[in-house]
Amino acid sequence: MSSETPDNPGIQLSSGARTWMRMKHWLGSPSPYLNLLGLCGFVAVWYAATEIFNLPLFNKLPGPKATFTEWLSPDPLYGISFYTKEYYQHIGISTWRVFQAFMLATALGVPIGLFMGWKKTFKDYTFPLLEVLRPIPMLAWVPLSILMWPGREASIIFLTFLGSFFATVLNTLLGVESIDEAYFRAAASLGASDKQIFYKVIVPGSLPFVFTGLQISMGYAWFSLVAGEMLAGEFGLGYLIWNSYTLVQYPVIIIAMITLGVIGSLSSLIIRLVGDKLMQWKVREAA
Amino acid sequence: MSAAPFESDGGKTPRGAISIRAVSKVYDPEGARVLAVDDCSMEIEAGEFCVIVGPSGCGKTTLLNAIAGFHGISAGEIHLDGELLCDSARMPKPGSDRIVVFQNGALFPWFTVLENITFGPVMQGVASKKDAEEKALIMMGQMGLKGIAHNYPSEISSGMRRRVEIARAMMNDPRVLLLDEPFRAMDALTKTVVHQFLLDVYDRNKTTVFFITHDLDEAIFLGSKVYIMTTRPATIKKVLSVDIPRPRDFRVLASPAYQRLRSECISAVHEEAVKAFKAGEREM
Amino acid sequence: MSDGICSRAFAGIKKKGRSRTFWRGIFSLAAFTALWELCVYLKAPIIGNVPAPSEVVSTLAVQLHNAYYWLSWKDSMIRIFTGFIIAQIIGVPLGLFLGANDRAREVLFPIFEIMRPVPPLAWVPVSVIFWPSAEMSMIFVTFLGAFFTVVLNIVEGITSIDVRYIRAAHSLGSSRRDIFWRVLLPASLPSVVVGMTVGMGITWAVVVAAEMIASKTGLGYLTWRGYVAGEFPLIIVGMMSIGVAGYFSSALIRLTGSRFTPWLKTR
Numbered sequence: 001m002s003s004e005t006p007d008n009p010g011i012q013l014s015s016g017a018r019t020w021m022r023m024k025h026w027l028g029s030p031s032p033y034l035n036l037l038g039l040c041g042f043v044a045v046w047y048a049a050t051e052i053f054n055l056p057l058f059n060k061l062p063g064p065k066a067t068f069t070e071w072l073s074p075d076p077l078y079g080i081s082f083y084t085k086e087y088y089q090h091i092g093i094s095t096w097r098v099f100q101a102f103m104l105a106t107a108l109g110v111p112i113g114l115f116m117g118w119k120k121t122f123k124d125y126t127f128p129l130l131e132v133l134r135p136i137p138m139l140a141w142v143p144l145s146i147l148m149w150p151g152r153e154a155s156i157i158f159l160t161f162l163g164s165f166f167a168t169v170l171n172t173l174l175g176v177e178s179i180d181e182a183y184f185r186a187a188a189s190l191g192a193s194d195k196q197i198f199y200k201v202i203v204p205g206s207l208p209f210v211f212t213g214l215q216i217s218m219g220y221a222w223f224s225l226v227a228g229e230m231l232a233g234e235f236g237l238g239y240l241i242w243n244s245y246t247l248v249q250y251p252v253i254i255i256a257m258i259t260l261g262v263i264g265s266l267s268s269l270i271i272r273l274v275g276d277k278l279m280q281w282k283v284r285e286a287a
Numbered sequence: 288m289s290a291a292p293f294e295s296d297g298g299k300t301p302r303g304a305i306s307i308r309a310v311s312k313v314y315d316p317e318g319a320r321v322l323a324v325d326d327c328s329m330e331i332e333a334g335e336f337c338v339i340v341g342p343s344g345c346g347k348t349t350l351l352n353a354i355a356g357f358h359g360i361s362a363g364e365i366h367l368d369g370e371l372l373c374d375s376a377r378m379p380k381p382g383s384d385r386i387v388v389f390q391n392g393a394l395f396p397w398f399t400v401l402e403n404i405t406f407g408p409v410m411q412g413v414a415s416k417k418d419a420e421e422k423a424l425i426m427m428g429q430m431g432l433k434g435i436a437h438n439y440p441s442e443i444s445s446g447m448r449r450r451v452e453i454a455r456a457m458m459n460d461p462r463v464l465l466l467d468e469p470f471r472a473m474d475a476l477t478k479t480v481v482h483q484f485l486l487d488v489y490d491r492n493k494t495t496v497f498f499i500t501h502d503l504d505e506a507i508f509l510g511s512k513v514y515i516m517t518t519r520p521a522t523i524k525k526v527l528s529v530d531i532p533r534p535r536d537f538r539v540l541a542s543p544a545y546q547r548l549r550s551e552c553i554s555a556v557h558e559e560a561v562k563a564f565k566a567g568e569r570e571m
Numbered sequence: 572m573s574d575g576i577c578s579r580a581f582a583g584i585k586k587k588g589r590s591r592t593f594w595r596g597i598f599s600l601a602a603f604t605a606l607w608e609l610c611v612y613l614k615a616p617i618i619g620n621v622p623a624p625s626e627v628v629s630t631l632a633v634q635l636h637n638a639y640y641w642l643s644w645k646d647s648m649i650r651i652f653t654g655f656i657i658a659q660i661i662g663v664p665l666g667l668f669l670g671a672n673d674r675a676r677e678v679l680f681p682i683f684e685i686m687r688p689v690p691p692l693a694w695v696p697v698s699v700i701f702w703p704s705a706e707m708s709m710i711f712v713t714f715l716g717a718f719f720t721v722v723l724n725i726v727e728g729i730t731s732i733d734v735r736y737i738r739a740a741h742s743l744g745s746s747r748r749d750i751f752w753r754v755l756l757p758a759s760l761p762s763v764v765v766g767m768t769v770g771m772g773i774t775w776a777v778v779v780a781a782e783m784i785a786s787k788t789g790l791g792y793l794t795w796r797g798y799v800a801g802e803f804p805l806i807i808v809g810m811m812s813i814g815v816a817g818y819f820s821s822a823l824i825r826l827t828g829s830r831f832t833p834w835l836k837t838r
Contacts, residue, residue, distance in 0.1 A: 030677070031677045034674065034677035034678050035677055035678070035680075035681045037678055038677070038678035038679050038680070038681050038682055039681050039682065039685070041678070042682045057701055057702070057703070058701070060700050060701065061697065061700060061701055121595075124591070124592045124595035124596065124599075125595050125596075125598070125599040126599065127596070128595075128596030128597075128599055128600055129599060129600065129603055132600065132814075133814075135814040135815070135817045135818040135821070136810050136811075136813055136814040136817070137772070137775045137776030137779050137780075137813060137817060138776065139692070139776045139777075139779050139780035139783075139791075140776075140779045140791065140794055140809065140810045140813045140814075141810070142780070142783060142795075143783075143794055143795055143797060143798030143806045143809075144621065144798075144806050144807070144810065146798065147620055147621065147798060147803060147806065148617050148618070148620045148621055149617060149620075180391075180393070182389045182390075182391065182392075182393035183393050183395060185355070185357055185381065185387065185389070185393070186387065186389065186393035186395075187395075187406070187410070188356075188357075188381035189355060189356075189381045189382070189383065189385070189386050189387050190383055190386065190406050190407035190410060190411075190455070190456075190459065191382065191383035191407055191410050191411040191459065192406070192410040193410070196410050200395070200398075200406070200410070201395070204395070204397035204398075205395075205397065207397070219688070222688075222690050223690040223691070223692065223776070225690075226690040226692045226693050227690075227692050227780045230692065230695070230780075230784060231780075231783060231784065237693075238692075238693070241693055241696055242696060242784075244696070245696035245699070245700070250700065253696050253697060253700075254697070256693070257689050257693045257694075257697070258689075260688070260689055260690060260693055261685060261686070261687075261688045261689040262688075264688035264689070264690070265688045268688070279397070280439070281396050281397045281398075281439040281440075281441065282396075284439050284441065284442055
């Protein structure tokens with residue numbers, strides 16, 4: 001729909017200017033420095049506890065110095081750093097698995113959720129199944145998933161898919177049900193057919209919830225992926241964490257954890273950006 | 288004069304006569320049995336600006352929803368231009384000949400103003416998107432809605448939004464315009480502007496208007512006839528003909544005729560309001 | 572649509588509609604089970620590898636008389652509630668403190684923001700290294716799962732409180748302390764409850780996985796053992812038990828939550 005409505009340049013400009021102003025204001029306030037202080041403090045405490053004072057319990061954990069030396073070393077002790085191919089292979093494999101599973105979950109989950117919200121009969125038949133399966137945490141599916149699918153790759157992807165599928169369906173359904181009754185009435189009153197109501201009211205009206213759901217589902221996807229890879233993987237960041245533990249290559253565990261965190265936030269950022277792109281009306285409302 | 292662009296209106300025969308005959312509406316026939324509307328009859332002439340006034344929760348909206356086709360009635364009949372719209376057996380259907388402007392507004396927030404206004408004709412397939420847009424822009428010009436076509440509803444003021452919603456309804460050249468307390472949440476100054484807007488639209492098109500409110504000033508200022516309803520179950524308590532000539536403007540508010548009608552209205556409504564209050568009705 | 576008439580009418584419709592919805596639900600669950608049984612019988616690919624419902628039922632009947640099965644319940648429950656309760660004891664006050672104190676929030680909150688996207692399970696090895704016993708490390712991971720959710724929800728809840736309530740309290744003569752106890756605390760309660768409910772869900776997921784990875788007891792291990800020992804119906808029994816346990820723990824939280832937030836019930 002945005003292709004037919006040329007962007008109003010006045011508003012675009014002012015929103016850009018507004019962002020810049022906000023940025024300047026933010027930099028002028030104490031908050032970025034306090035944020036930084038907190039993060040530095042955290043690293044300092046970690047460093048002090050592990051590498052300076054060797055506190056009990058903490059002394060077995062890798063400290064920041066050990067972790068970052070390893071991470072930045074061109075010739076790492078345990079074979080994983082910014083300079084090694086293996087590091088990127090693990091990242092690539094995990095990302096690719098999440099991508100496939102997430103896409104599958106979205107391609108199936110969003111239409112199913114929309115349809116459930118549209119046709120009460122369909123919801124009557126499908127919702128109970130969802131309700132029965134939902135309380136089972138996706139990680140409890142690990143053994144069954146390994147049993148069901150030939151090969152580990154398929155079972156890990158299935159597991160990851162399950163994690164995000166439920167969140168997507170439920171949030172989409174919630175999105176449809178949150179649309180104000182008045183919009184349906186207005187559309188019917190203006191002569192829209194049932195099918196037109198689906199495309200012109202249900203789909204755009206539920207989009208905000210759909211995207212909230214997709215962000216949650218992306219989180220779950222990574223969550224399940226790590227479990228799947230720890231238990232059944234041969235590659236990937238979850239496998240790397242577990243393998244480094246068994247091989248007593250502790251700094252690699254921290255490297256993989258931080259990497260997971262960063263990639264996890266990046267992927268949910270991408271979803272937010274796509275959502276903003278599709279929901280100009282929401283973005284401008286906020287501005 | 289092309290506010291009604293898509294249907295030939297050559298003869299200018301007045302249309303949109305609503306005949307409400309002994310209508311009752313009971314909610315939940317098996318359980319608690321709440322009688323919302325009781326034996327209510329009214330004859331609304333084609334092209335009449337009819338205002339329904341009554342205490343909160345009295346069943347005005349029930350009547351409007353039945354005309355609009357959102358739900359059925361339990362007894363009686365509603366006719367539109369002599370055709371049966373609904374009775375106890377026949378569920379009405381919503382249609383673009385009876386368009387509702389809702390209490391809290393129902394402009395689709397995900398469409399621009401222009402997309403909202405052209406929604407009706409495009410959905411019904413009576414005009415191509417391009418034609419509809421062209422005509423919408425002309426109509427918006429006539430209605431003083433220039434320059435906001437590509438804004439989203441959230442970017443314009445609430446008074447503007449109401450005007451756009453009325454324009455969206457008028458694009459379909461409805462036989463009846465149904466307004467359900469459309470200006471309820473507005474401040475007095477904005478209200479005077481949208482009132483004038485609605486009166487202009489009415490004077491130009493002479494569409495039948497079915498307008499619900501509990502604001503007496505609004506009722507008399509806008510309406511040709513004011514129907515005062517009782518508290519639940521709703522029936523007609525009193526009908527006032529407002530013999531103030533059109534076109535009207537804000538000066539009407541100071542005229543003696545207006546003052547007389549208003550005091551007549553107040554005494555009738557006050558009685559019902561007290562009854563409703565005692566019955567402990569929640570806000571509708 | 573908030574008038575008395577309509578809501579009563581809707582309640583009526585719901586009652587009538589519910590029985591139909593109910594039977595449709597029963598039908599679809601029965602159909603699902605029958606289809607599943609059939610797939611196993613016909614040795615369909617993928618689903619055919621899953622143990623059949625009939626086998627599951629008979630295994631379940633045996634397990635219900637098995638002391639070891641109930642011991643698994645007990646162990647998981649202890650882990651869940653220990654981890655969960657510690658998370659509340661630390662998380663709720665911390666969340667309230669961070670929510671009410673801007674400076675503290677700006678210093679400490681980024682640490683949470685950074686740790687949040689790390690999946691809780693990734694903490695298992697670190698936790699095993701850190702804590703002297705496997706039990707403690709599992710409780711710690713469980714704790715983490717609930718902790719982040721609770722803290723983030725409370726902070727979010729407090730920072731989104733309508734400033735008018737605070738101003739109203741000020742103009743009615745409240746002190747800073749009163750405002751904390753009588754405005755911020757009750758106003759954030761709904762988000763505490765939401766955080767706890769979500770946290771409980773995550774807690775179960777984490778415990779199950781942690782038990783599979785690093786334990787010899789609990790429902791998660793029971794499920795995993797079903798796989799390793801080749802007693803495949805036991806996998807489904809384990810999953811069902813986890814589902815039931817998770818469902819009731821969440822229901823418990825929701826029930827308790829609604830007792831503490833009676834004002835949310837009117838709508």
